[in-house]
Amino acid sequence: MRILKGKDIITDKWEQLYKSSSFATFFQSPACYRFYKELSFFTPFVYAVEEEGELKALVCGYLVAEKGLLKSYFSRRAIIPGGVLLANDISEEALELLLSELRTDLQRKAIYIELRNLHDYSAYKGAFQKADFEYQAHLNYQISIHSGDEVFANFSDNRKRQIKQSLAEGIVCEETDRIEDVRAFYSILQQTYSRKLKLPLFPFEFLKP
Numbered sequence: 001m002r003i004l005k006g007k008d009i010i011t012d013k014w015e016q017l018y019k020s021s022s023f024a025t026f027f028q029s030p031a032c033y034r035f036y037k038e039l040s041f042f043t044p045f046v047y048a049v050e051e052e053g054e055l056k057a058l059v060c061g062y063l064v065a066e067k068g069l070l071k072s073y074f075s076r077r078a079i080i081p082g083g084v085l086l087a088n089d090i091s092e093e094a095l096e097l098l099l100s101e102l103r104t105d106l107q108r109k110a111i112y113i114e115l116r117n118l119h120d121y122s123a124y125k126g127a128f129q130k131a132d133f134e135y136q137a138h139l140n141y142q143i144s145i146h147s148g149d150e151v152f153a154n155f156s157d158n159r160k161r162q163i164k165q166s167l168a169e170g171i172v173c174e175e176t177d178r179i180e181d182v183r184a185f186y187s188i189l190q191q192t193y194s195r196k197l198k199l200p201l202f203p204f205e206f207l208k209p
Contacts, residue, residue, distance in 0.1 A: 001056075001094055003101045004048045009058070014048070017055045017087060023119045027082030028060050036062050041203055045078070047105070049098040056094045058085040059102060063109055066200055075200075078110040083117035092127045099131035182207055 011030050018024050026032055036044035043063040048055050061080035065072040084095065106113055113133075121128070121135075128135045144150050152160065176182070186204050193201040 001049055001051045001097055003098065004050055004055075005105075006046060009046060009048050009055070013050075013055045014058060017058060017085060020088070021085050022088055023083065023086045023121075025082035025118050027118075028058065028085035033060050036060075039205055041205065045106070047098060047102050049094045049101075051091075051094055054087070056087045056090045057098045059098065059115070060085070063106075074111065076110045078106045078113040080113070080115045081118075083115050083119060083121060086124075092124065095124055095127040096130050099128060099133060103131055103133070179208070 014030050018029050033044055033046055036042050041064065044061070045063065046058065046060045048058040050056065059080050060082075061078060063076065063078050065077070066075040084098070086095070103113060115133070122137065125135045152163070155163070183204065186207055190201055193199050
């Protein structure tokens with residue numbers, strides 16, 4: 001087994017693992033990695049473990065920090081959306097090797113590493129713990145977006161009432177490809193995050209078409 005990083009990972013093998021894995025999400029795809037590389041406020045990274053010429057696991061993520069000298073230093077974090085991309089026949093040893101290398105390499109660049117799993121990894125909990133990761137189970141609410149009525153039915157009664165009131169007052173929902181509309185939407189997000197949520201928000205560059 002050996003660890004591969006960045007340009008050492010052959011894209012065709014990455015695509016093959018992505019298409020065959022039961023743990024695949026867009027966030028682990030080569031296309032997502034290319035998108036990360038286009039953003040000025042991200043430092044993307046990708047690590048993989050190879051065994052007998054085949055990729056068995058891969059992580060794709062980014063380093064990000066807030067602006068400002070002190071704030072930047074104390075907010076350095078490594079985020080891995082989607083979790084680990086696993087081959088269906090991966091061994092615990094291979095996964096542990098990848099996670100250990102990831103932790104060793106990134107601990108000098110970030111104050112923490114967060115894998116945001118979108119699948120159930122409980123069967124691999126031992127490998128995470130052996131690599132000194134803390135495994136926290138959580139519940140994801142997944143809402144189908146194939147039908148507007150189905151989405152609306154999953155809202156709380158209070159949220160339904162707010163939506164109906166907004167529609168009665170003339171609010172409309174429509175798709176747009178106008179940059180001015182995207183900027184207006186971002187302005188609303190910015191105010192909500194800074195005044196109410198008190199959380200950082202990605203720069204407009206992230207949403208720019």
